[in-house]
Amino acid sequence: MADSVVCRDKRGRFSKTLQETSEPAVAENIEIDHNYGVGHLCIAGATGCAVCCPGIDKLLGSTKINTSTSWHSGRRLVEWGTLLDHLKFCSRCYNGPLILSHETIKGEMKCGLAGYLYIQCTSCQELNRVPYGSTHKENPSSKGMPSFCVNTKLGAAMIDSLGGPQRVNNVLTTLNLPSISHKNLKVMERRAGDMIEDFANMSMERRGREAFAAEMRFGFINT
Numbered sequence: 001m002a003d004s005v006v007c008r009d010k011r012g013r014f015s016k017t018l019q020e021t022s023e024p025a026v027a028e029n030i031e032i033d034h035n036y037g038v039g040h041l042c043i044a045g046a047t048g049c050a051v052c053c054p055g056i057d058k059l060l061g062s063t064k065i066n067t068s069t070s071w072h073s074g075r076r077l078v079e080w081g082t083l084l085d086h087l088k089f090c091s092r093c094y095n096g097p098l099i100l101s102h103e104t105i106k107g108e109m110k111c112g113l114a115g116y117l118y119i120q121c122t123s124c125q126e127l128n129r130v131p132y133g134s135t136h137k138e139n140p141s142s143k144g145m146p147s148f149c150v151n152t153k154l155g156a157a158m159i160d161s162l163g164g165p166q167r168v169n170n171v172l173t174t175l176n177l178p179s180i181s182h183k184n185l186k187v188m189e190r191r192a193g194d195m196i197e198d199f200a201n202m203s204m205e206r207r208g209r210e211a212f213a214a215e216m217r218f219g220f221i222n223t
């Protein structure tokens with residue numbers, strides 16, 4: 001019976017001269033379809049551990065980021081366009097969209113009236129920092145974090161109509177929006193004040209130029 005065993009050569013042709021080897025050659029890097037035996041059973045809770053959520057240690061160690069489940073209480077001001085634009089795809093694997101759910105949101109960093117959500121990609125496990133408000137930079141070449149437009153506008157409102165940090169926080173508390181520390185409100189007020197001053201200077205300059213041009217024209221016509 002041993003003579004009747006016919007083996008295939010490397011090109012797939014039947015050959016009687018080839019002997020059957022005891023162990024077939026195994027291709028390397030095979031992806032295991034049914035990998036229940038090598039899966040990760042996480043006991044770290046909702047946030048996950050460093051294995052199932054790489055980078056979570058940084059979030060847990062930060063004092064500015066809220067990783068407990070209390071991030072989803074209260075009310076927020078959300079700019080849908082900005083949020084949805086940043087949810088289009090993952091910053092690492094470019095798969096998308098990122099899913100907004102209890103399981104994928106790992107924390108929140110509040111910055112005044114706006115902030116960032118830390119959302120885990122379901123494809124590559126990367127943590128994506130997603131702002132839910134539009135941002136701007138006073139100096140585009142600087143490397144620091146951008147400022148949220150809503151906070152600068154709150155600073156302008158504090159100068160124009162609300163009148164002081166205490167009143168701002170009274171309004172925010174009534175609306176069940178997160179309150180802002182006096183120190184941060186002062187920063188927003190100063191930033192808005194500088195911008196208002198710049199606009200006022202620009203406007204004055206333009207008005208001065210127009211007045212000068214009108215005077216020159218008037219003098220030219222009368223002579």
Ligand SMILES: [Zn+2]
Nearest residue numbers: 042048049052
């Ligand atoms: Zn885990």
Ligand SMILES: [Zn+2]
Nearest residue numbers: 090093121124
């Ligand atoms: Zn990804």
